[in-house]
Amino acid sequence: MKELSGEKDGKRIIWLDFVKFIAIFMMIAVHCTDNVTPAERSEPWYNLWGSFYGSFMRPAIPLFVMVTGALLLPVEQDISAFYKKRLTRLFVPFVIWSLLYNLFPWITGLLGLSPTIINDFFAWAEPDQSLSSALHHIAMIPFNFSMLAVQMWYVYLLIGLYLYMPIFSAWVRQASIKEQKVFLVLWFVSLFIPYLREYLTKDLWGTCSWNEFGLLYYFAGFNGYLLLGHYIINNKMNLSWNKLVMMGVPSFVIGYCITFFGFKSVTAVPGQSVELVELFFTYCSPNVLMMTLPLFLATQKIHFSSAVIRRFSVSISTCTFGIWMSHYLFLGPCYMLVESLPLHTMVKMIVCTVFLLSVTWGFVYIVRKSGKIGRWIMG
Template identity: 30%
Template sequence: MTTVKPARNYGLDVLRVIACYMVIQVHSGEFYYIGPEAAVLNTADAVWVGWLNSLCRICVPLFVMISGFFLFPVNDVNTFFKKRFSRVAIPFAIWCVLYAFYQYFMGAADIKTALINILDIPVNYGVEIGHLWFVYMLLGLYLFAPILSPWIQSASKKNMEFYLVLWAIAFSLPYIHLIFPEIWGEAFWNHTPMLYYFSGFLGYVVLAVYIKRFHSEPKAWNYTLGIALLLLGYGITVYGFLHRLPTEKFVMTLELTWGFETINVAMMSAGAFLLIKNVKLSNPTSAFGKLLLDVSAKSYGVYLAHIMVLNFYHSLLDAHFDSAAIKVPLVAVCTFITTYVIIKILSYLPKSKWLVG
């Protein structure tokens, strides 16, 4: 009996490349609104960051949705963990070591601190390079996947919609808290209120599988709803950032509408997913098609490595342009291209999968 391999979904490759670039643009913008000790820089550049990077907040949710799309079913737990964890955790650990030495060579840490950071890798990060938080969250989703798999593969459409409605309400809590600071059992001594189990990134996984199971074929409403969700979500996201910019003193409160666990970011993520999930490549073997697939395949390596390259381009280009409207996308594009080239070169090394994913 022969098994027919399912046709490749090129739309998800496009989404993966877009998400990878958006991560880099988000980090390119941080220089222009985050001051010392996470104080807010209320400048014209910060306004540009609000306009440019509000849409880019969908980067992490898109990565999670793409992972969720391919995560199930989990039939053999040992094989699942061996494959997923080795591909994600080992490159992560190697790059934690590289970042520890990077900080040493850049003068941000002495050799003793660098070595201590390496020893701390099993605890948290090893060295505090912020974007690496994503890996812990992703590994947590992998740990839950075998438990979730039986339900997510067999749940009815209505049951999945029931979960997603409660997830959407949970993602509205950051705004409800502006009026009611504590609701549904919340208190300083209770960290698991009523909708706690419906919150978090797991909802993006369920949303992706819901779309895969019940709305995988392209329909006209996909594009209408996708555009509506994208525009409405972007409007809320950018308005919230710019409205709060003149008054908020610290980044943590400024970024209220930028949170990955907010209803508006979820709306944008769902909209982008619906718009692009069924994109076709007329000629996948063309130079463009091969490049797209290669960038998609190496996106994890680009994600892990890009901060080193980003810091270089920021130092190189920042003084040459007056406005963040130019600097943010320019630094992001240069970083994206250069990091991909570096990861491409590294991929030719023996056992390179342990380095680039």
């Protein structure tokens, strides 16, 4: 797929491949902290360093979506051809891996393994080895992911973006730069909605018990990141490194501080709701945008002349979707190996991130090299 291989109109864009490397590293890092902070939230030491490390990694999903917008907007194919090509290449690996994850507990039971092994792989899952539980999770796949396949939440989002892009493209194709800026400004305002609803009023701009579609609903969500990626790649901002550093570093630092200290202030109070705990980690929020945009712009300015770096970027870029799908199989074992090392908690999380990414990347690379079936399995 073009958005997975860093190609646009047949021409490779290496810096977008490298953005995808940054994004997949961040995503792996977030999930490595999941094995520290959720299960051991009562331990302030673990919580501190898990929060400190995880807060750096919130741009992961926005970066992926911006790359998709940069490569695919506006959609040039007929809508049926676009859906057939893009959705098929998402749907097949999504179904395969969803089935595998949801059958995993039942398979461990068939092998006579203890139910506790389930939580060694999936920290938040119910250790139920019954076939009925597996079949229930499988039956729910058309509606949502299970705790055995948490990372699949993004695939539902990506499918939705693909369904939306041909329609959105009709506007993007004819919209002027000014009109795109207006959309992005309104989208930016919408990023404050989670905080306004939490700290000002639950019912905001027309939302109420009988209406969840408020004033800026039609400008909100990940479609803003799609358009932002398209806008940046098609409208060179021509910022010097000095200007980018002067604006980008403060933007990232401020966004990070809001994310980290906001998250810590919430988790410092026991018994908070899941929604409140995740509030400052929300991807569609101003603080995460403030971290994401400087990374995207800085990577755009890098000239990748090294053949080694170019090959590395291309290789991992083509494997990112497979890494996304399969890495949870290796997360628990990798974490347990690293946990036994006599290292600082922060260092353990970094080592776990590099270890997990390397193992999963190698696995995906081998499977993809096995032939057409391997590429269908990994996407």
